Amino acid sequence: MQPLVLTLCLMGAAALIAVPLGIGLATALAGCGGGRLGTTVRRIAITMLFVLIALPLYVHAAAWEATAGKFGWLPLMQTSGNRFWFGGFPATAWIHGISGSAWVSLAILWAWQRLPRSLSDQGRMDLTPFRQWWVIALPAAAPAIATAGLWVMLIAGTEMTVADLYGVRTLADTIYLQYAFDPHWKPILQACVTPLLVGIPILWLIDRKLALPSRPTLGTTPWWSDDVSAGQSTRWPITTRISASLALAGLLLFLVAIPLISLLVKGGIVVRAADASVPTVPAGRYAWSWERFGITMSDAFSTxxxxxxxxxxxxxxxxxxxxxxxxxxxxxxxxxxxxxxxxxxxxxxxxxxxxxxxxxxxxxxxxxxxxxxxxxxxxxxxxxxxxxxxxxxxxxxxxxxxxxxxxxxxxxxxxxxxxxxxxxxxxxxxxxxxxxxxxxxxxxxxxxxxxxxxxxxxxxxxxxxxxxxxxxxxxxxxxxxxxxxxxxxxxxxxxxxxxxxxxxxxxxxxxxxx
CATH class of the missing domain: 1.10.3720.10 (MetI-like)
Structure with a gap:
C-alpha cells in the first residue's frame, strides 16, 4: 500500500508544480504581444521549451543535483557543506514538475492559437489584456491544461529513474528493485492500472475537447496578436510587454539556464582540503577553474x-x-x-x-x-x-x-x-x-x-x-x-x-x- 500512496502523492505533487509554472510561462509568452519583437521572443522561448521536453529526466536530475543536491554548488558555497534540502520526495516532485511545466505551457499555447478570430477580436475591443486572459483565454485553455496536467501525472507515475535516485519507492521503482527478476502479479497489476485510471480522462478530453479538425482551421488568430479586423488598432500596452518579457526571461533563466550553468560550474569547481597545496585556492574554499573544466570534459569523452x-x-x-x-x-x-x-x-x-x-x-x-x-x-x-x-x-x-x-x-x-x-x-x-x-x-x-x-x-x-x-x-x-x-x-x-x-x-x- 505504501508504494501506491507514494505514487499517487508524487503524481499530484508533480502536477501542482507543473501547472502553475506552465500557466505562468504561457501567459508571459502571450504578454509579449504580436509584433515582430514579440514573435521573435516567442519563437526562441518555444524552442527552449521543446528542448526542455526533449531532455531526458536523468539529464534534469543531473543538472539539479549539480545545482542544489548534496554536492551541488549552492550547498558547497554555504558555511557548511551539509546544508542541503534537495533530496527525497521534494526533489523527485520538483524534477518531474519542472520538466512537465514545458508540456503545460505548450499545450496552453496550442489551445490559445485555436481560439476563433471573432472571439479574440471582440475581446480586444471590449476588455483589457488581463480581462481577456481571465475571461476568455484561461477558460478556453482549461481542457488543454487538464490534459497536460494529467500527462505530467502519468510520467511521474510510470517513470522510476528520478524516484529511485532519491529513494522514493513508487510502484514502478518497487517493481524494478524487487520484482524485475522475480515477478509477482499484484504489484505489477497495481503499477499498470494506476496510470490507466489517469489515462482514461486524457482519452476523453482528447476525443471530446481537444480533437483536431480534419483540416486546418481557418479564420483563427492568437488572442495576443495586435492585428484586428475592421482596421482597428488595439496594441498591447508597452508596460504589459515589458513586464511579460521580464517575467518570461526570469522563468526561462530559472528553468533552463540555471541548471545548465550549474553543470558548467560543477564541471570546473576546485576544492582544496586543509592539508592540500593548491596555490590558487585558499584552504577549505571553492573556486572555478578552466583547467579543471577541461580535464572533466576530456575525461568524459575518453572514458x-x-x-x-x-x-x-x-x-x-x-x-x-x-x-x-x-x-x-x-x-x-x-x-x-x-x-x-x-x-x-x-x-x-x-x-x-x-x-x-x-x-x-x-x-x-x-x-x-x-x-x-x-x-x-x-x-x-x-x-x-x-x-x-x-x-x-x-x-x-x-x-x-x-x-x-x-x-x-x-x-x-x-x-x-x-x-x-x-x-x-x-x-x-x-x-x-x-x-x-x-x-x-x-x-x-x-x-x-x-x-x-x-x-x-x-x-x-x-x-x-x-x-x-x-x-x-x-x-x-x-x-x-x-x-x-x-x-x-x-x-x-x-x-x-x-x-x-x-x-x-x-x-x-x-x-x-x-
Whole structure:
C-alpha cells in the first residue's frame, strides 16, 4: 500500500508544480504581444521549451543535483557543506514538475492559437489584456491544461529513474528493485492500472475537447496578436510587454539556464582540503577553474566514448524500427474515426506501461526460450530495441497522425475520384508530402529511446551501457565530476544534431523535388 500512496502523492505533487509554472510561462509568452519583437521572443522561448521536453529526466536530475543536491554548488558555497534540502520526495516532485511545466505551457499555447478570430477580436475591443486572459483565454485553455496536467501525472507515475535516485519507492521503482527478476502479479497489476485510471480522462478530453479538425482551421488568430479586423488598432500596452518579457526571461533563466550553468560550474569547481597545496585556492574554499573544466570534459569523452556510441546506435535502431510501424498505423487510422480512436487508445496504453514492467516482459520473451532467442538476449541489441518501442512507437504515431491531419485533402480526393486505390494514394500522393513529418517522427523516436532508461536497465547485454544507464549509476554512487562531464558531452552532441538535422533535411528535400 505504501508504494501506491507514494505514487499517487508524487503524481499530484508533480502536477501542482507543473501547472502553475506552465500557466505562468504561457501567459508571459502571450504578454509579449504580436509584433515582430514579440514573435521573435516567442519563437526562441518555444524552442527552449521543446528542448526542455526533449531532455531526458536523468539529464534534469543531473543538472539539479549539480545545482542544489548534496554536492551541488549552492550547498558547497554555504558555511557548511551539509546544508542541503534537495533530496527525497521534494526533489523527485520538483524534477518531474519542472520538466512537465514545458508540456503545460505548450499545450496552453496550442489551445490559445485555436481560439476563433471573432472571439479574440471582440475581446480586444471590449476588455483589457488581463480581462481577456481571465475571461476568455484561461477558460478556453482549461481542457488543454487538464490534459497536460494529467500527462505530467502519468510520467511521474510510470517513470522510476528520478524516484529511485532519491529513494522514493513508487510502484514502478518497487517493481524494478524487487520484482524485475522475480515477478509477482499484484504489484505489477497495481503499477499498470494506476496510470490507466489517469489515462482514461486524457482519452476523453482528447476525443471530446481537444480533437483536431480534419483540416486546418481557418479564420483563427492568437488572442495576443495586435492585428484586428475592421482596421482597428488595439496594441498591447508597452508596460504589459515589458513586464511579460521580464517575467518570461526570469522563468526561462530559472528553468533552463540555471541548471545548465550549474553543470558548467560543477564541471570546473576546485576544492582544496586543509592539508592540500593548491596555490590558487585558499584552504577549505571553492573556486572555478578552466583547467579543471577541461580535464572533466576530456575525461568524459575518453572514458565514456562507448556509452555515447551505444546511445546513438540504439537511438538510430529504434528510429528505423518505429517509424515504418508508426507510419503504417497512422495510414490505417486515417479517414476513420473509429480506427483513430482505437489507435489512440492502444498508443496510450503502451505509453502507460511502466518501464520495469516492459523490461520484465522482454526478459520473459527472450530469456531461456531456446538457444537462438537466448543468444539474441545476451549478444545483441534486439531486446533493447523492442523494450524501447512501447514508448517510442506511440510518440512517433502521434506525430504522424498530426502530420496526416495537416495535409490538404484536395489532392487525396482528386486521386480517389480518378480511381486510385488506397495503396496508390498513399505511395504517390500522401507519402511524398509526409516526408518532412516522417523525418521529425524519426527524430522523436530516437529522442524518446535515448531517454528510456527504466525499460533498458535490466535487459542491456553484458558490457553494454548507454549515457542514461551510466548517468543513473554515477548519480547513485555519488560521483559528481564525471556526471557533469558526461551530461555536458551528451548535450553537446544533442546541440550538434539539432543544428545538422535541418541542414541535412533541406538538402535531402531539395534533391527529392528536382
Amino acid at each position: 565514456f566514448s562507448a556509452e555515447y556510441q551505444w546511445t546513438f546506435v540504439i537511438g538510430i535502431a529504434v528510429a528505423v524500427t518505429a517509424t515504418p510501424l508508426a507510419l503504417i498505423a497512422a495510414w490505417w487510422a486515417n479517414g476513420s474515426q473509429l480506427r483513430s480512436r482505437i489507435g489512440a487508445g492502444i498508443a496510450l496504453v503502451l505509453m502507460l506501461l511502466p518501464g520495469p514492467v516492459v523490461g520484465m516482459a522482454v526478459i520473459f520473451l527472450f530469456h531461456n526460450r531456446g538457444e537462438w532467442l537466448d543468444s539474441l538476449y545476451q549478444r545483441s541489441i534486439v531486446p533493447t530495441v523492442i523494450a524501447c518501442l512501447p514508448r517510442s512507437l506511440p510518440a512517433t504515431y502521434f506525430v504522424l497522425r498530426v502530420g496526416y491531419r495537416m495535409l490538404d485533402a484536395k489532392p487525396t480526393e482528386a486521386a480517389r475520384s480518378e480511381g486510385g486505390t488506397s495503396w496508390q494514394i498513399f505511395a504517390r500522393v500522401e507519402l511524398p508530402r509526409l516526408f518532412p513529418v516522417i523525418f521529425i517522427a524519426a527524430l522523436v523516436a530516437a529522442t524518446v529511446a535515448t531517454a528510456d532508461v527504466p525499460s533498458t536497465l535490466v535487459i542491456l547485454p553484458p558490457g553494454m551501457t548507454t549515457v542514461g544507464t551510466r548517468t543513473f549509476a554515477l548519480l547513485h554512487s555519488g560521483v559528481r565530476y564525471q556526471v557533469a562531464g558526461l551530461t555536458l558531452g551528451f548535450l553537446i552532441f544533442v546541440a550538434l544534431f539539432a543544428i545538422l538535422c535541418p541542414l541535412l533535411y533541406k538538402r535531402v528535400w531539395r534533391n527529392r523535388v528536382r
